[in-house]
Amino acid sequence: MNTSAVFEKARAENRAALIGYLPAGYPSVAGGIDALKAMVDAGVDVVEIGLPYSDPLMDGPVIQAAVDAALRAGTDTTHVLRTVEAVAETGTPALVMSYWNPIDRYGTERFARDLASAGGAGAITPDLLPDDSDEWLPAARAHDLDTVFLIAPSSTDERIALTAEACRGFVYAASTMGVTGTRDQVGDAAAGLVARARTVTQTPLAVGLGVSNGDQAAQIASFADGVIVGSAFVRCMLEADSPAEGARAAGKLAADLAAGVRRR
Amino acid sequence: MEPPVSESSVTSGPGSVGRPGGADRPGRFGPYGGRYVPEALIAALDELDREYQSAAADPAFQAELDGLLRSYSGRPTPVTEVARFGAEAAHGARVLLKREDLNHTGSHKINNVLGQALLTKRIGKRRVIAETGAGQHGVATATAAALMGLECVIYMGEEDTRRQALNVARMELLGATVIPVSTGSRTLKDAINEALRDWVTNVATTNYVFGTVAGPHPFPTLVRDLQRIIGVEARQQVLELTGRLPDAVAACVGGGSNAIGIFHAFVDDADVKLYGFEAGGDGVASGRHAATITAGAPGVLHGARSYLLQDEFGQTIESHSISAGLDYPGVGPEHSWLKDSGRAIYQPVDDAEAMEAFRLLCRTEGIIPAIESAHALAGVRRLGAELGPDAVILVNLSGRGDKDVDTAAKWFGLMEQ
Ligand SMILES: Cc1ncc(COP(=O)(O)O)c(C=O)c1O
Numbered sequence: 102m103n104t105s106a107v108f109e110k111a112r113a114e115n116r117a118a119l120i121g122y123l124p125a126g127y128p129s130v131a132g133g134i135d136a137l138k139a140m141v142d143a144g145v146d147v148v149e150i151g152l153p154y155s156d157p158l159m160d161g162p163v164i165q166a167a168v169d170a171a172l173r174a175g176t177d178t179t180h181v182l183r184t185v186e187a188v189a190e191t192g193t194p195a196l197v198m199s200y201w202n203p204i205d206r207y208g209t210e211r212f213a214r215d216l217a218s219a220g221g222a223g224a225i226t227p228d229l230l231p232d233d234s235d236e237w238l239p240a241a242r243a244h245d246l247d248t249v250f251l252i253a254p255s256s257t258d259e260r261i262a263l264t265a266e267a268c269r270g271f272v273y274a275a276s277t278m279g280v281t282g283t284r285d286q287v288g289d290a291a292a293g294l295v296a297r298a299r300t301v302t303q304t305p306l307a308v309g310l311g312v313s314n315g316d317q318a319a320q321i322a323s324f325a326d327g328v329i330v331g332s333a334f335v336r337c338m339l340e341a342d343s344p345a346e347g348a349r350a351a352g353k354l355a356a357d358l359a360a361g362v363r364r365r
Numbered sequence: 366m367e368p369p370v371s372e373s374s375v376t377s378g379p380g381s382v383g384r385p386g387g388a389d390r391p392g393r394f395g396p397y398g399g400r401y402v403p404e405a406l407i408a409a410l411d412e413l414d415r416e417y418q419s420a421a422a423d424p425a426f427q428a429e430l431d432g433l434l435r436s437y438s439g440r441p442t443p444v445t446e447v448a449r450f451g452a453e454a455a456h457g458a459r460v461l462l463k464r465e466d467l468n469h470t471g472s473h474k475i476n477n478v479l480g481q482a483l484l485t486k487r488i489g490k491r492r493v494i495a496e497t498g499a500g501q502h503g504v505a506t507a508t509a510a511a512l513m514g515l516e517c518v519i520y521m522g523e524e525d526t527r528r529q530a531l532n533v534a535r536m537e538l539l540g541a542t543v544i545p546v547s548t549g550s551r552t553l554k555d556a557i558n559e560a561l562r563d564w565v566t567n568v569a570t571t572n573y574v575f576g577t578v579a580g581p582h583p584f585p586t587l588v589r590d591l592q593r594i595i596g597v598e599a600r601q602q603v604l605e606l607t608g609r610l611p612d613a614v615a616a617c618v619g620g621g622s623n624a625i626g627i628f629h630a631f632v633d634d635a636d637v638k639l640y641g642f643e644a645g646g647d648g649v650a651s652g653r654h655a656a657t658i659t660a661g662a663p664g665v666l667h668g669a670r671s672y673l674l675q676d677e678f679g680q681t682i683e684s685h686s687i688s689a690g691l692d693y694p695g696v697g698p699e700h701s702w703l704k705d706s707g708r709a710i711y712q713p714v715d716d717a718e719a720m721e722a723f724r725l726l727c728r729t730e731g732i733i734p735a736i737e738s739a740h741a742l743a744g745v746r747r748l749g750a751e752l753g754p755d756a757v758i759l760v761n762l763s764g765r766g767d768k769d770v771d772t773a774a775k776w777f778g779l780m781e782q
Contacts, residue, residue: 155681158558159403165548177678201401202665206679228401253405278405279566
């Protein structure tokens with residue numbers, strides 16, 4: 102199933118889709134794959150696989166810690182693609198979440214080709230604007246890949262429209278102004294942003310940044326088409342005593358969140 | 366005669382000589398520059414760009430900035446001919462130093478910061494943040510914040526807070542909060558990451574006073590225009606002193622602000638050679654250096670496309686230099702374009718060469734330079750050999766060495782470790 106089909110199915114079931122993030126290579130390539138599979142088994146509909154990068158300026162301390170560890174362990178782009186392949190085999194859409202430079206360095210066309218042949222669904226690019234995507238968009242389209250860009254509460258209506266236009270799969274709506282990390286409250290800004298975006302696009306709108314439990318997921322699911330969870334999954338892994346326990350904890354969290362997106 | 370300050374501040378808008386070959390989009394220098402940042406920052410960058418354009422066209426803003434540069438920072442800074450240094454180091458060529466070391470707070474960084482702090486007030490924000498490596502930009506920002514009554518937070522790599530403890534104390538004395546950054550390599554690049562994270566979170570109340578000509582648009586243009594004053598003054602001063610233009614202009618390159626500041630007024634003078642000297646650390650071959658243009662490859666770091674030190678997978682490689690102010694794996698996009706277009710030449714100077722030039726200037730002229738600036742002085746030794754005794758070489762002495770006495774004393778074995 103591709104990403105759009107997942108969102109259609111969720112809509113048909115009158116619920117939001119659940120999107121779960123982990124960086125590749127943490128605690129190891131195999132350990133990361135196991136955890137992602139546990140998340141899929143527990144109800145994650147779309148997987149985001151982070152490409153560990155040395156300068157993750159959109160990420161808070163939790164994701165930074167995991168990404169640092171993954172890089173120290175030698176994780177590189179080929180391991181990310183291997184992780185994509187393993188998750189894609191489950192039939193769940195797997196998108197890579199990457200800062201732009203690693204893709205640029207790998208070669209935009211080569212990355213699109215290798216991601217597609219690994220079975221990847223597409224990529225989320227938090228520091229690439231559609232304005233600068235003259236290479237990425239044609240390459241992604243040529244390989245039938247989703248392109249997900251971000252909108253933020255500070256985005257003008259004009260920029261929301263321009264960004265949504267370039268998105269395929271879904272539009273990533275940042276819930277608050279800030280970096281990744283769990284928050285007690287997921288701001289009202291998200292609802293306003295989604296409402297503004299609704300007026301200009303048919304593409305599904307998924308909200309991320311700060312969501313950590315089923316109740317928050319339910320709240321977001323009441324107005325958005327998808328709920329994105331990252332740091333909370335990573336925290337499960339960071340706090341676990343063993344990789345197996347981390348995967349179990351991530352699976353348990355996924356089950357709570359999956360129930361949440363059905364409680365809208 | 367004093368060169369006029371007024372014509373030298375914010376004057377060159379988009380499409381100026383700083384973009385040889387022209388750019389089809391704002392903030393682009395050929396293929397370099399642009400904005401590679403989270404969408405959440407775009408509104409703030411647009412606001413900054415808009416306010417800057419309007420300030421640049423506003424005589425009242427200009428007058429206020431010119432007044433501060435004159436009465437607070439001490440501009441215009443003099444040009445000093447250093448004959449003994451020229452004889453010893455440059456094969457007898459005439460060496461002229463543009464004395465940015467004589468600015469208030471001890472370096473060129475104040476030129477940029479006064480302009481950006483005024484812009485912050487104009488935008489109506491009350492809080493400024495900045496990154497700092499050596500601490501010079503942090504001190505300058507803390508100074509301007511104190512002067513203008515702004516709250517000030519400085520991000521500094523934990524490693525650098527140790528190397529430059531005195532500057533941490535200076536910033537705190539000035540009322541700033543210094544936050545040590547313990548992520549990544551714990552140096553300047555990580556301080557920039559952390560400052561950008563703060564900015565994304567607090568953008569409604571906060572302005573980011575970026576310290577060099579790197580980062581997302583409009584910073585490379587904005588900071589360049591605020592630093593142009595160096596070259597505008599120097600060009601006229603050299604003409605008055607020697608009756609002609611210099612054969613070469615030399616500057617050290619970290620992010621590239623002092624270099625672009627002195628280069629810019631000479632870009633259209635085709636006979637004036639422009640030389641940027643990067644930090645060669647232990648030597649480029651050793652892999653431990655900060656020679657971004659010499660040894661790096663184009664890519665994206667901190668919001669702009671430019672040369673950077675990166676591995677085959679696009680991960681940033683940590684830089685090394687005895688000079689904290691040059692210890693940065695990136696460089697401003699306009700330098701990348703000046704390099705590719707052949708208009709400027711960039712060469713590495715290693716730690717040992719820089720320290721030798723540092724000592725030579727102390728001994729021959731009674732001027733203790735910043736170690737950053739000593740890289741440019743070391744470059745002059747090569748230029749002297751190349752250009753001969755009739756040459757006139759203008760060097761940007763970007764800062765003074767008070768902050769570096771500890772490092773230098775250790776290097777030369779004057780102190781117990
Ligand atoms: C005296 C001095 N020169 C040069 C630099 C390098 O910066 P830039 O290349 O932006 O001039 C610094 C940075 O801290 C500095 O303090």
